[in-house]
Amino acid sequence: MTASLLKNPELQFGATTFFAKEHKGETCGSNGLPLTPNSIIIYGKAQKLKMLKHPNLCTYLDIIRGKHERTVIVSQYCGEPLSSYLGKERFSYDDIKKIAYKIFLALHYMHMKKIVHRSLSTENILVQENNNIKLFNYGLFYMTDNGKLVSFPIVQLSYAAPEVYLDGPNGSLSNPKVDVWSAGIILAELVLNKPLWQSLKVGQRIRKVLSLVQGNTSIFERIAREHNCYDIYLSVPSDLKQIIEVCLTIMPCDRPTVQIILKNEVFAQFKTAKESNRRKIYEPFEQFTIEELYHWWQLAGGDVLLELKKQGLIRSSPPILSLPQMVLIDGLILGQERNPATLYDSRIIQMPLEALYQRFEHISLNCYYPLIHVKSEILSNGNDSSYDAEQLPLVIREKDPEYQFHRVILLRRLLHGYPHTRDLIITESIKDIPPLLRGKIWAALLNVRGDYQEEYIKIDKETPTPTDRQIEVDIPRCHQYNELLSSSEGHRKLKRVLKAWIYKNSQYVYWQGLDSLTAPFLFLNFNDEAKAFACLSKFIPKYLHNFFLRDNSAVIHEYLAKFSQLIAFQDPVLANHLENINFIPELFAIPWFLTMFSHVFPLHKIFHLWDRLLLGDSSFPLHVGLSILTQLRDTLLASGFNECILLFSDLPEVDMEQCVNFSLETYSTTPKSITARTQQSEKCVYVTTMGIPAQDLNKEKFPRISVDDVVNLIRNDSERIIIIDIRNPTQYARSSAKGSINIPCSSITFGEVNIENVGMHSSLLKNNKDKIVVIIGTEETNLDLFPTFLIHCNIPKVCVLHGGFNSLLPVTPTILITQNQI
Amino acid sequence: MANRTSAAQRPNGSTQGKICQFKLVLLGESAVGKSSLVLRFVKGQFHEYQESTIGAAFLTQTVCLDDTTVKFEIWDTAGQERYHSLAPMYYRGAQAAIVVYDITNQDTFGRAKTWVKELQRQASPNIVIALAGNKQDLANKRMVEYEEAQAHADENGLLFMETSAKTAMNVNDIFLAIAKKLPKNEQTTGPGGSGQGRRLVEGDSGAKTAGNCCK
Numbered sequence A: 001m002t003a004s005l006l007k008n009p010e011l012q013f014g015a016t017t018f019f020a021k022e023h024k025g026e027t028c029g030s031n032g033l034p035l036t037p038n039s040i041i042i043y044g045k046a047q048k049l050k051m052l053k054h055p056n057l058c059t060y061l062d063i064i065r066g067k068h069e070r071t072v073i074v075s076q077y078c079g080e081p082l083s084s085y086l087g088k089e090r091f092s093y094d095d096i097k098k099i100a101y102k103i104f105l106a107l108h109y110m111h112m113k114k115i116v117h118r119s120l121s122t123e124n125i126l127v128q129e130n131n132n133i134k135l136f137n138y139g140l141f142y143m144t145d146n147g148k149l150v151s152f153p154i155v156q157l158s159y160a161a162p163e164v165y166l167d168g169p170n171g172s173l174s175n176p177k178v179d180v181w182s183a184g185i186i187l188a189e190l191v192l193n194k195p196l197w198q199s200l201k202v203g204q205r206i207r208k209v210l211s212l213v214q215g216n217t218s219i220f221e222r223i224a225r226e227h228n229c230y231d232i233y234l235s236v237p238s239d240l241k242q243i244i245e246v247c248l249t250i251m252p253c254d255r256p257t258v259q260i261i262l263k264n265e266v267f268a269q270f271k272t273a274k275e276s277n278r279r280k281i282y283e284p285f286e287q288f289t290i291e292e293l294y295h296w297w298q299l300a301g302g303d304v305l306l307e308l309k310k311q312g313l314i315r316s317s318p319p320i321l322s323l324p325q326m327v328l329i330d331g332l333i334l335g336q337e338r339n340p341a342t343l344y345d346s347r348i349i350q351m352p353l354e355a356l357y358q359r360f361e362h363i364s365l366n367c368y369y370p371l372i373h374v375k376s377e378i379l380s381n382g383n384d385s386s387y388d389a390e391q392l393p394l395v396i397r398e399k400d401p402e403y404q405f406h407r408v409i410l411l412r413r414l415l416h417g418y419p420h421t422r423d424l425i426i427t428e429s430i431k432d433i434p435p436l437l438r439g440k441i442w443a444a445l446l447n448v449r450g451d452y453q454e455e456y457i458k459i460d461k462e463t464p465t466p467t468d469r470q471i472e473v474d475i476p477r478c479h480q481y482n483e484l485l486s487s488s489e490g491h492r493k494l495k496r497v498l499k500a501w502i503y504k505n506s507q508y509v510y511w512q513g514l515d516s517l518t519a520p521f522l523f524l525n526f527n528d529e530a531k532a533f534a535c536l537s538k539f540i541p542k543y544l545h546n547f548f549l550r551d552n553s554a555v556i557h558e559y560l561a562k563f564s565q566l567i568a569f570q571d572p573v574l575a576n577h578l579e580n581i582n583f584i585p586e587l588f589a590i591p592w593f594l595t596m597f598s599h600v601f602p603l604h605k606i607f608h609l610w611d612r613l614l615l616g617d618s619s620f621p622l623h624v625g626l627s628i629l630t631q632l633r634d635t636l637l638a639s640g641f642n643e644c645i646l647l648f649s650d651l652p653e654v655d656m657e658q659c660v661n662f663s664l665e666t667y668s669t670t671p672k673s674i675t676a677r678t679q680q681s682e683k684c685v686y687v688t689t690m691g692i693p694a695q696d697l698n699k700e701k702f703p704r705i706s707v708d709d710v711v712n713l714i715r716n717d718s719e720r721i722i723i724i725d726i727r728n729p730t731q732y733a734r735s736s737a738k739g740s741i742n743i744p745c746s747s748i749t750f751g752e753v754n755i756e757n758v759g760m761h762s763s764l765l766k767n768n769k770d771k772i773v774v775i776i777g778t779e780e781t782n783l784d785l786f787p788t789f790l791i792h793c794n795i796p797k798v799c800v801l802h803g804g805f806n807s808l809l810p811v812t813p814t815i816l817i818t819q820n821q822i
Numbered sequence B: 001m002a003n004r005t006s007a008a009q010r011p012n013g014s015t016q017g018k019i020c021q022f023k024l025v026l027l028g029e030s031a032v033g034k035s036s037l038v039l040r041f042v043k044g045q046f047h048e049y050q051e052s053t054i055g056a057a058f059l060t061q062t063v064c065l066d067d068t069t070v071k072f073e074i075w076d077t078a079g080q081e082r083y084h085s086l087a088p089m090y091y092r093g094a095q096a097a098i099v100v101y102d103i104t105n106q107d108t109f110g111r112a113k114t115w116v117k118e119l120q121r122q123a124s125p126n127i128v129i130a131l132a133g134n135k136q137d138l139a140n141k142r143m144v145e146y147e148e149a150q151a152h153a154d155e156n157g158l159l160f161m162e163t164s165a166k167t168a169m170n171v172n173d174i175f176l177a178i179a180k181k182l183p184k185n186e187q188t189t190g191p192g193g194s195g196q197g198r199r200l201v202e203g204d205s206g207a208k209t210a211g212n213c214c215k
């Protein structure tokens, strides 16, 4: 029953493969960098094809790079090639018109997207069970940069327009009208019900096509006569005949475009059917997409390369066989057989889906359409779609096909409802984010809305600026291990997004590192630059407010000061050690925070980190920094300055899931005001500096805590705090905070670092592990001696009430008491 | 504020020779190949897609010079002009500097000259400065003439070599030349602890970290 949902005849895919041209001789470009392999260029260009969505086009699913410049294209593949129908039962003229209409629709869509087919033939037009047709492999010419990146010609012998041949064997003519000609030939074949010039050899066929250029009678008529079908020619309805004839116009300039052909009367009858409307009604019931199916198939063990090997499309031959027999002194190579694999291989291998069908067989139907706003107990009980994997490690969950099935279905549905479902998306993202939908979910978490595309289009991304040089030297150094980002298309896009951001944010400037920061967004939205830009534009104000100011020293100093204070708060032992060896965050943490770690971690780690970051506020990164130090804590504690700094110059492997979990822990247990900054964009009551210069606050070793947080703790969580009032006993007796203890500052000798000096309360502090130690004094007196002393004594969680005792006075209902009352 | 000499450490049981430790800083326009030179010198590697440097990176390498072991503590700085304000933190207290430019780009040579001036004005007076014309492997795209750079080096008393991090040409040589020129007979020796961090922070105006504990 359920499997039938998966066993949709249109949801099938196959793969083809070919080799990109290898660079001969020169391996370095003019900038001294190695030339980008052609397969990488193809990889980058082909991404756009995945975006093409049309009922008459097979959807591109994936591009895979194999060894030695091999490229594998995975695409929807369903139905039978039109060529297999030729010579059998003749299509009715009405059917031919319908087919023609669909071919032209598909071509029109492609041409609008500036993609020329150039190899249209009956081989790559697939007829579905329901008689719909879909073009297959239509992007080859486009992805190979008009054929320049491969060593075989992209041409379908009998179908190529004369001007294609006249352009020469290495021609890369990309006039969309070549497709119109091919369509004309195909229609002629359908009408005559036979493939043209079938008995001829390659050279003869080309000559045939070229011979059509001579003479000025109807080409269709000449073709019909040549194939002994003049009688059929005469019987063709005039409207259809006319279409074929205009398609087969010799001069490209006189040949109509697809757009004009579609306006022809013949097709008027189909237009009323309003296919598009019907599709709109179906959409809400969409169970899943072919992209999702392909994703699950891979997770369930599907391996395209393996299938190609099994079917003999990928064969490895010993390298010695490809050595030339002789190389002349001037470099001429003799006796090297052309590797047949470098020719075009038109075979298509259908991918077997049985394993996936079986794997998903038991999944009940309602899981394909989970209820989102379930209020009814009965309904939610009946819906036992829960697949228990939540306890498994993240990396395993991401690879579990069934878990990803449920996650993808659910989150895709929620995304359809965005922005109304934003809260639900957040709730689900806390569990994890399915990799397939990460780009879209991030955009939702970042609150990207409105017409971001329109906005992006309006931005000038081309005019040269003085910043260009820096951007240009940074891009070829930015996450270049990644195929997408190292492709020419990737470079172009990254440059455009960066330029757009700088143009749009004239108050900011390009700092090295902005490239790394942009890379994850571009990678996830490679086909939607505008969205990458929109995400970046939301991300920076939220997490890196003012970091990209021309003079950002105030922001950076405050940030790093907060970082030091957070370390002292959570881990005074480590903080003291780092202070003793003068290992200050300025020396290692700038690239961490300026790029939100995107400069120090590879993409796959950044994803897991940012999955969480996006759910937190701008203080979260401080906790991530702390968490990294904590992972390396033992090494750091045992090392001197040089060893420590070396450790960070070449950051050792960091366990990202552990890092994230630890960050979350400190993030959720640290009162917000501890990490609040004056330079953050979020509003925070505490942020008033109360007249204390920011530099002075930055110098403090300990963090400050706001009145609100303290009051909150006293009222709701008094078990979690120790309040130490350091004013003199008289002041304390007159009025003090509930539950506070009095350790007058003046009673302590700070000379030696020994917690016993505190007196009777020393053991309370010594045994403290988790309680927050709030110091209450007055801003007028020397506030920092005592907390600094405590930190030096390795007492954790020490902070100072910002504004001192006086800030408690206006709190109502009061939390103050007079000691006399007791 | 100078190198530390000690005979106490004896790698591989060798008792002879002294060990000198020097702080060296690399300066120069972005993408001229500073990080690449350091990587070549320290690890003998070259990465075509060397990542850009943000802030600064730190590495160490030891070379042997007759009976002396010279340990370089190398600060590789970010080249982008904007990071300029951080530079003093790294070059203050440095005994040596390599100012790098890219021979295929005239502007980077201009920037190198500015760096030399700044070092002469603001760094330690005895600092040994070397000028490195990097990317010598791209000599066919040369925009800065060897003679021009040599003349500038002579005028300013700099060591000069054209180098290539890619082919390793002159990379060890330039560090060795610096090592030779550095004074190895001791004047001052900071007692105890690694002098490194301390020097750095002293240079850093004391404002940022010297903070509260001494108030």
Ligand SMILES: Nc1nc2c(ncn2[C@@H]2O[C@H](COP(=O)(O)OP(=O)(O)OP(=O)(O)O)[C@@H](O)[C@H]2O)c(=O)[nH]1
Binding pocket: A031, A032, A033, A476, A477, A512, B028, B029, B030, B031, B032, B033, B034, B035, B036, B037, B047, B048, B049, B050, B051, B052, B053, B054, B077, B078, B079, B080, B134, B135, B136, B137, B138, B163, B164, B165, B166, B167
């Ligand atoms: N051909 C050639 N390329 C080099 C050489 N040295 C460096 N490169 C390349 O030049 C680019 C920049 O090198 P980096 O070492 O990152 O430059 P940098 O001076 O550290 O740059 P910043 O960190 O931005 O200041 C990289 O792509 C290197 O591969 C060289 O000797 N020859």
Ligand SMILES: [Mg+2]
Binding pocket: B034, B035, B036, B051, B052, B053, B076, B077, B078, B079
């Ligand atoms: Mg660098």
